[in-house]
Structures are given as structure tokens and as C-alpha cells.
Amino acid sequence: MDGPILELRDVKTHFPLHSGFLLRRQVGAVRAVDGVSLTVREGEVVGLVGESGCGKSTLARTILQLVPLTGGSVELNGRDLGKATPAQMLAARRDLQMIFQDPYASLNPRMTVQSTLSEPLLVHGVCSAAEAPKKVAELMALVGLAPRFAQKYPHEFSGGQRQRIAIARALALRPKIVVADEPVSALDVSIQAQILNLLADLCRRMNLALVFIAHDLSVVRHISDRVAVMYLGKIVELGPAAEVIDHPRHPYTRALVSAIPVADPAAERARHRIVLAGDPPSPINPPAGCAFHPRCPYAVARCSEAVPPLVPAGPARQAACIRLGEI
Amino acid sequence: MPLLEVTDLRTHFHTRNGTYRAVDGVSFSVDRGQTLGIVGESGSGKSVTCYSIMGLIPQPPGRIESGSAMFDGVDLLRCTPAQARSIRGKRISMIFQDPMTSLNPFLRISEQVTEPLIVHGLATRREALRRALEMMEAVGINDAARRIRFYPHEFSGGMRQRVMIAMALVTRPELLIADEPTTALDVTVQAQILDLIRRLQKELGMAVIFVTHDLGVVAGLCDRVQVMYAGRVMEAASTAELFARPLHPYTRGLQRSIPGLQPKGRELFTIPGLPPDVSKPLPGCAFAERCEYAAPKCIQGRPELAPAGPGHLHACVRAHDGEIGRD
Numbered sequence: 001m002d003g004p005i006l007e008l009r010d011v012k013t014h015f016p017l018h019s020g021f022l023l024r025r026q027v028g029a030v031r032a033v034d035g036v037s038l039t040v041r042e043g044e045v046v047g048l049v050g051e052s053g054c055g056k057s058t059l060a061r062t063i064l065q066l067v068p069l070t071g072g073s074v075e076l077n078g079r080d081l082g083k084a085t086p087a088q089m090l091a092a093r094r095d096l097q098m099i100f101q102d103p104y105a106s107l108n109p110r111m112t113v114q115s116t117l118s119e120p121l122l123v124h125g126v127c128s129a130a131e132a133p134k135k136v137a138e139l140m141a142l143v144g145l146a147p148r149f150a151q152k153y154p155h156e157f158s159g160g161q162r163q164r165i166a167i168a169r170a171l172a173l174r175p176k177i178v179v180a181d182e183p184v185s186a187l188d189v190s191i192q193a194q195i196l197n198l199l200a201d202l203c204r205r206m207n208l209a210l211v212f213i214a215h216d217l218s219v220v221r222h223i224s225d226r227v228a229v230m231y232l233g234k235i236v237e238l239g240p241a242a243e244v245i246d247h248p249r250h251p252y253t254r255a256l257v258s259a260i261p262v263a264d265p266a267a268e269r270a271r272h273r274i275v276l277a278g279d280p281p282s283p284i285n286p287p288a289g290c291a292f293h294p295r296c297p298y299a300v301a302r303c304s305e306a307v308p309p310l311v312p313a314g315p316a317r318q319a320a321c322i323r324l325g326e327i
Numbered sequence: 328m329p330l331l332e333v334t335d336l337r338t339h340f341h342t343r344n345g346t347y348r349a350v351d352g353v354s355f356s357v358d359r360g361q362t363l364g365i366v367g368e369s370g371s372g373k374s375v376t377c378y379s380i381m382g383l384i385p386q387p388p389g390r391i392e393s394g395s396a397m398f399d400g401v402d403l404l405r406c407t408p409a410q411a412r413s414i415r416g417k418r419i420s421m422i423f424q425d426p427m428t429s430l431n432p433f434l435r436i437s438e439q440v441t442e443p444l445i446v447h448g449l450a451t452r453r454e455a456l457r458r459a460l461e462m463m464e465a466v467g468i469n470d471a472a473r474r475i476r477f478y479p480h481e482f483s484g485g486m487r488q489r490v491m492i493a494m495a496l497v498t499r500p501e502l503l504i505a506d507e508p509t510t511a512l513d514v515t516v517q518a519q520i521l522d523l524i525r526r527l528q529k530e531l532g533m534a535v536i537f538v539t540h541d542l543g544v545v546a547g548l549c550d551r552v553q554v555m556y557a558g559r560v561m562e563a564a565s566t567a568e569l570f571a572r573p574l575h576p577y578t579r580g581l582q583r584s585i586p587g588l589q590p591k592g593r594e595l596f597t598i599p600g601l602p603p604d605v606s607k608p609l610p611g612c613a614f615a616e617r618c619e620y621a622a623p624k625c626i627q628g629r630p631e632l633a634p635a636g637p638g639h640l641h642a643c644v645r646a647h648d649g650e651i652g653r654d
Contacts, residue, residue, distance in 0.1 A: 051513040052484075158601055188368035188540060190598040193584040197595050215513060218587030222595065242591055259518040261543030263585050265566045268547040275522055276515045279483045 005077060005177050005209050006040040006063065006096075012071035013055075013062045017284065031283045032058040034233035035072070037310075040177060043207040045200075047224030047241055049217055049256070053280055055233040056213045060181045063211065064098050065089065076177070094124055097170040101182035103162035107154040113140070113165055114150040120172045139168040143198060160191035167198065177209040184219060196223055217260050221245045226316075229253045232283055232291040235310060239317030250319040251327065252292045290321070298327045329356035330534050331380070331419075331502055336394035336404075338372075338379045341387060345606035349375040351558035353394075354632070357502065362528065362535040364549035364566070366542060366581070370602055372558035373538045374424075377504045379404070381421050382411055398502070417447045420495035424507040426487035430479040436463075436490055437475040443498045462493040465530075466523055485516035492523065499531055506538045521548055542585060546570060551638070554578050557603050557613035560632060564639040574635055574646045577614045612642070620651045 014029035033055045040046050048056045061067045063074055065081050074081045076092055084092060100106035107116060117139050118132035127135055137147035143164040154162055163183060170178050180199070184192040200223055203210050214220050220227055224241040229252065237250040248254045255274040262268045276295050281287055287294050289304035296303065303322065313319040321327075338350040350372040357363045365373045378384050380396050380403055396403040398419065401410055420443075423429040431439060440463065441455035450458060456475075463471035466489040479487055488508060495503060505524065509517040525548060528535055537549055545552050546566060553563035554577065562575040573579045583596040600617040603609055611626030612618070618625065624644055632640040633647050645651045 051515060160601070189542075189581060190368065190584050191601075193586070193595040193597040196586065197597060200594070216586075217514075218585070222586040222591055255515060259514040260587070261517075261521075261541060261547050262587065263542040263546050263570065263582065265546040265570050268543070273518060275518050277519075279485055279516070 003042060004039045005042045006038075006211070007075040007078075008036055008038045008063070008072070009075070010072035011036045011059065011062055011069065011074060013058050013067055014070040028284055031233050031286060033062060034283075034286075036230075036233075036235055037072075038228060038235065038238070040209050040211060042176065042209055043203065044226065045203055045210045045212055045224045047220035047227040048211060048213045048230060049215060049220050049227060050230035051215065051256075051280055053232075053283065054230040055283070056230050057181050059230070060098065060179045060211065060213055063179055064096060066098075090124075094173045095176040097173065097175040097178050099163075099166050099170045099178060099180040099183045102186050103159055103166050104154075104186070106166055107162055107169075109154055112151050112153055113145075116154075116165065117150075117168055117172055120169065124173055126173065135172075139172055142171065142202070143168045158191075159187050160194060163187065163195050164198065167195075167202070171202065171206070171208075174206070175208070177211070179211045179213070181213045182215070183212075185214065185216070192219070199223065217245055217257060229256065232280060232286055234291065234307075234320065236292065236321070237313075237317075237319045238310065239314070239319075243314070243317060249313045249317065249324055250321050251296045251298050251323075253319075255295075255297075298323055330359045330361075330399065331536075332356040332395075332397045333376075333380065334395050334397075336376065336379060336396065337392040338375050338384060338389060339392050340389050348558050348605045348609075349389075350379060351605070353555070353558070353560055355553055355560065355563065357534045357536060359501065359534055360528075360532050361551065362537060362549045364545035364552040365536060365538045365555060366540065366545055366552060367555035368540060368602060370557075370605070371555040372605075373555050374506050375558075376555070377421065377506050377536065377538055381415060381419065381504065383421075413447075416443050417449070417498045418500050419502045419504065420498065420500040421504040421506065422488075422491045422495045422508045424510050426484055426491050426511065429491060430487060432479050434478075435475070436477055436479065436482075439479075440475070440490065440494050440497055443494065447498060449498060459493070459497055462497045463490070465527065466490075466493045466496075467519070468493070485512055485519065488512060488516075488520055489523070492520070492527075496527060496531065496533075500533055502534045502536070503528075504536045504538075507540070508537075509544065510539070510541075517544075524548070542570075542582060543587075554581070557605055557609065559613055560640075560642065561614065562639075562641040562643075563632070564636075564641075568636070568639050572636075572639075574639070575614075575641045575643045576618045576620050576646075576651070578641075580617075612644070620645055622650075 013033040014031050016026045017028045018024045019027045050056050069082045076096055114136050117136045121127050121135055140147045145164050184195050221241050227241040227244050228235045229237040231252050237253045248257050255276045258274045289306055290308050293299040293303040308320045308322045310318040310320045313324055334354045336350055336353045340347040353376055367373045391404055440459040444450040444455040460471050468489055509520050549566050552566050552569045554561045556577050562578045580598040598617055603613055612630050615621045615625040630642045630644045632642045634640055
């Protein structure tokens with residue numbers, strides 16, 4: 001593992017809320033991502049977990065500059081993407097690619113695999129139209145698809161195969177970092193394992209950095225080097241994946257880990273489960289202080305006073321809780 | 328006598344592209360107060376099995392080709408519409424996967440939760456409202472008296488699933504069919520809903536058929552499990568037995584492909600290939616094509632469910648002949 005490839009500094013993505021018809025005023029904002037700092041090194045797999053609405057997908061889109069940044073900076077290879085010109089941004093996209101959750105929606109149904117996979121190559125002038133079929137065949141072989149399927153359309157493939165096509169498309173330009181937004185959530189268990197193996201293998205072979213977003217902690221634990229747990233737009237815990245999931249420090253991570261069902265009847269019935277009450281609060285009007293305190297079993301009065309910063313919590317670990325030492 | 332006994336159920340869909348054998352000879356029974364888990368990947372026929380029992384298969388294109396589903400002396404597949412109405416929604420209720428689309432967006436929650444009681448003539452409007460409120464409180468909706476006047480869009484996903492459960496249980500059914508009720512929810516909310524089903528089942532003494540693709544959920548909730556593949560039952564046993572001593576290679580494959588149960592960093596075990604096309608006849612074992620233990624006899628004739636110990640059934644000829652599964 002080498003130097004940092006992607007550096008997020010206090011990234012904020014807010015979506016304004018308007019009211020009124022003629023005189024539209026901004027009445028508030030959805031604070032989808034609210035101050036995230038994270039560094040991804042070359043070849044590193046960083047897992048990003050949290051419940052729906054915690055801002056993990058918005059963070060992914062912010063990294064790719066698919067939604068405008070409200071504050072902070074996203075740096076790829078030391079260049080601030082927020083300040084990049086369109087031409088610079090186009091160049092940066094060669095190094096930064098994305099895989100989406102739903103392979104049924106993310107592939108154009110009217111394009112064959114051949115045209116889907118050759119499009120990035122031609123747009124970025126990597127090869128000529130004549131060379132494209134050979135490149136496409138290589139890409140298909142790379143993700144475990146037979147090159148003879150190149151003239152088929154997405155609907156002729158199963159979900160797992162479509163996700164392979166989406167992965168091949170993301171890798172066409174040999175990027176340095178890929179952001180994968182729940183790439184296996186829509187797949188069955190046995191197919192999920194195939195795609196996870198493929199991603200892990202590709203990361204190793206191509207020294208690819210991966211930001212892997214999922215809500216399934218066991219999947220994240222398996223594939224990631226480090227994991228960041230998000231709650232209501234903020235990272236609440238960060239550290240080596242196995243450490244964080246096997247020995248969580250932040251009360252939210254603890255609850256999240258204890259909510260995963262374990263496929264072992266004896267262990268499942270014996271273990272202690274922390275069942276959180278209620279739903280995550282609204283990111284329009286987040287609770288004062290620690291956003292988790294209304295649902296936290298350990299909350300005390302001072303938890304609602306100030307937003308807790310990420311503080312060191314063991315080797316290479318950080319957590320955002322003021323009561324770390326007490327619980 | 329079991330509460331529900333399904334024998335040799337076959338539900339096929341006749342389409343322009345051929346006949347899809349979605350459910351192809353499924354037999355099982357559920358006792359009073361028991362929880363049966365039905366596990367399988369998408370397309371294994373687990374939902375169609377439930378829909379067939381509830382009479383929710385659109386006919387055409389679907390057709391129930393054979394079989395019976397005896398519920399307290401009445402064959403649900405062949406009874407008169409009046410008999411079906413007196414059972415469905417009253418003595419057997421169902422909850423669906425997607426709480427976002429299975430509530431009527433135009434009706435207040437109060438109308439939807441009281442409807443089963445009024446339709447079945449179990450209560451007057453006033454009495455029904457009182458019982459609906461009780462049930463809303465029982466499923467953990469705070470401030471039920473006010474929120475019963477809300478419309479579905481005013482609730483979050485977890486809350487809507489609670490409303491669905493309240494609706495299903497307001498008539499105090501003897502059997503609840505839950506078709507992936509937690510798949511669309513976050514793990515922390517899933518833990519709440521599973522706790523709720525477990526508690527209400529004890530209080531009401533009802534039987535539950537719980538359909539899921541998550542072996543972890545089954546481990547914590549069910550008394551018995553049956554594993555389905557390509558419209559057939561591959562293995563059925565008590566939960567403890569199935570997890571401790573899985574005999575069918577498919578069950579073992581499913582169990583081994585769960586990331587959480589495997590050592591980190593190692594390549595995940597996967598079942599190679601894809602599920603079979605159920606529009607083509609499968610003369611032998613449906614899993615033979617993907618099975619690492621497949622032998623010539625596996626494709627000669629369809630393996631029947633055979634007992635392998637008390638309450639443990641499986642459909643693998645090689646395990647039955649003692650050639651595999653003794654490790």
C-alpha cells in the first residue's frame with residue numbers, strides 16, 4: 001500500500017429545501033453528507049457502511065462529482081476535483097470510476113455489451129474503433145464473461161452477469177480507484193460471493209483502490225481493509241475492518257453489529273442483541289450534539305451539547321463518541 | 328394434525344416463451360404455533376408457493392396444475408370462493424416484501440387496518456377501530472391514536488411494515504405467511520421487526536411461514552427450515568439439525584457462501600454457474616448441473632425427498648446412498 005490516492009477533507013453535501021411559489025426562499029437543507037474526512041491509499045479497499053439515509057450513496061456521488069459539493073474538498077492524486085475545469089475533470093474520470101447498485105438499471109438496454117464497453121475507450125481516445133473489439137474481448141475475459149457474448153444485449157444476461165458487465169465498463173480505462181455503491185446488494189447469496197471474489201481479485205491484480213459501499217457488514221468485513229461507519233452524514237467509527245466489526249467501540253457500531261443475523265442457530269439465540277428503538281432521525285433537522293444520542297443506550301446529558309469529533313480509539317482506529325472511555 | 332398440509336403443489340406459468348415450472352411438486356406441513364422457514368434464491372419458487380396457498384396467482388398465465396393445501400379440513404386450492412373468503416385474511420394472513428407498495432396510498436391507515444375486521448364481519452366500525460388501535464400499539468407504533476389517521480406516505484419503511492403486520496394480525500389469524508418481510512429494511516429495523524413477529528407469535532399462538540433468502544434470519548426465528556431450489560424442496564429439517572448437519576450439497580453450498588462464516592481474506596466459496604431455466608424440463612436433480620458431487624445417476628430420474636433421521640428430509644440420491652455427507 002502506497003501513498004494516498006483519494007483525499008476527502010470535511011466534505012459536505014447539502015440539498016437545499018425551498019418553499020413558496022414566486023419568491024422561492026431556501027428554508028433549510030438536507031444535510032446528506034455533513035463533514036466527512038477520509039483518505040484512501042493506492043490499492044486499499046475501504047468499506048463504507050450505514051443504514052439507508054446515512055449519506056453513503058450521496059458521498060459516493062460527491063466523490064465522482066455527480067452532485068455538487070457544498071463544502072470541503074475532494075482530491076484525487078492531489079488535484080482538487082471541485083476546482084477542476086471540465087477538461088481536467090474528463091481526464092480525472094479515467095482514474096475514477098463507479099459501479100452502481102442495480103445492474104438492471106445501470107446498463108443501457110439498447111446497447112450491446114460491445115458498444116457499452118467500447119464507449120469509454122473511444123470517448124477517452126484509448127484506442128481506435130478498429131482496435132476496440134480486441135480490447136472488449138480482453139475486458140470480458142477479465143471479469144469472467146465469454147467474449148462470444150459481445151453482441152448480446154443486457155436483458156439476455158442474469159443479474160450477476162450484468163454486474164460483471166458493469167464492472168468491466170468501470171475497469172475499461174484502467175482506473176486507479178473505483179467507487180462501488182452496493183454492488184452486490186441486488187444479487188443472491190451464491191452470486192454475491194462470485195462478484196465479491198471477482199472484485200477482491202481485480203483489486204489485487206490491478207492494484208486498484210476501492211471504496212466499497214454496502215449495508216451488509218459481513219460482506220464489508222470480508223472484502224475491506226478498513227471500514228468507515230456512517231450515521232446521519234458523518235463518520236462515527238473508522239478503522240481496520242475486522243477490528244471494527246469484531247470489537248466495535250462506538251455504540252452505534254455495536255448496535256449495527258448486533259443486529260446482523262448470524263447463520264448459526266445456537267449462537268444466534270444465545271447472543272445479546274441491542275435492539276435500537278425508532279428510526280434514524282431526519283437529516284433536515286438533526287438532533288443537537290451527537291446525532292445518535294436519542295437512540296443511544298449510553299446517552300447522557302452532555303451528549304446533546306456538542307458534536308463529538310473523531311478521536312483515536314486504539315491502534316489505527318477512530319470513533320466519535322465522548323463516552324468511549326466509560327462504556 | 329397439522330394446521331396446513333401442502334401436498335405435491337405444482338404451479339406453472341404458461342407464457343408465449345414456454346411453460347415455467349415455478350413450483351414443481353412441493354409438499355410440506357405446518358403445525359399450530361410452529362414457525363417454518365422457506366429459504367431459497369430468487370426464482371426458487373418460494374414466493375409462488377405462498378401466493379398459491381393464498382389464491383393470489385394470476386390465472387392465466389398461472390395455473391395450479393396439481394396438489395392440495397389442506398387447512399383445517401378445507402382444500403384451499405379447490406374450495407369455493409366463499410370458503411376461501413372466510414379463511415383468507417381472517418384465519419390466514421399474509422405480509423409482503425415491499426411495505427412501500429403494498430399499502431393503498433389513498434386510504435388512511437385507520438381504514439386499512441380496520442378493513443379486515445369489517446369485511447369479515449368480526450366487529451362494528453367502532454369496535455374495529457378500538458382493536459386496530461390496540462394492534463397498532465402492540466406492533467410498537469407510538470402515539471397510535473393520532474397516527475392511525477395518517478396516510479402511508481407519512482410513515483417510514485419500518486413503520487409501514489409495522490402497519491402491514493398490524494393489518495395482518497388484527498383478525499388474530501391462526502397462520503401468518505410472511506414473504507420476505509424484512510428484505511427491504513435496514514438491519515437495525517429488521518431486528519425490531521423480527522423481535523416483534525417472535526413476540527406476537529407467542530402471544531397469539533399462531534403458526535408462521537417465513538419466506539427469506541437470509542439463512543441468518545432463519546437461524547434466529549424458525550423451528551423448521553425447508554430449502555427450495557428451482558421450484559422443488561431440496562432439504563427440510565429442524566433449524567438446529569439443518570445448520571449442524573446439512574446433507575444436501577445445495578444447502579451446504581448456500582451455507583458456505585455466506586461471507587460472515589468464512590475466514591477473512593480467503594477467497595469466498597461459491598456455487599459455480601447459474602440456477603437452471605425452469606421453462607425446460609429437468610428430468611434429474613435440478614441442482615446436478617452446479618453440484619460438485621454430481622454423478623450419472625443424479626440426472627436419471629428426479630430424486631424424491633427421502634428421510635435421513637427424525638424429521639430430516641432431503642432430495643439427494645448420493646447423500647441417500649451414503650456416498651457423500653459423512654464428513
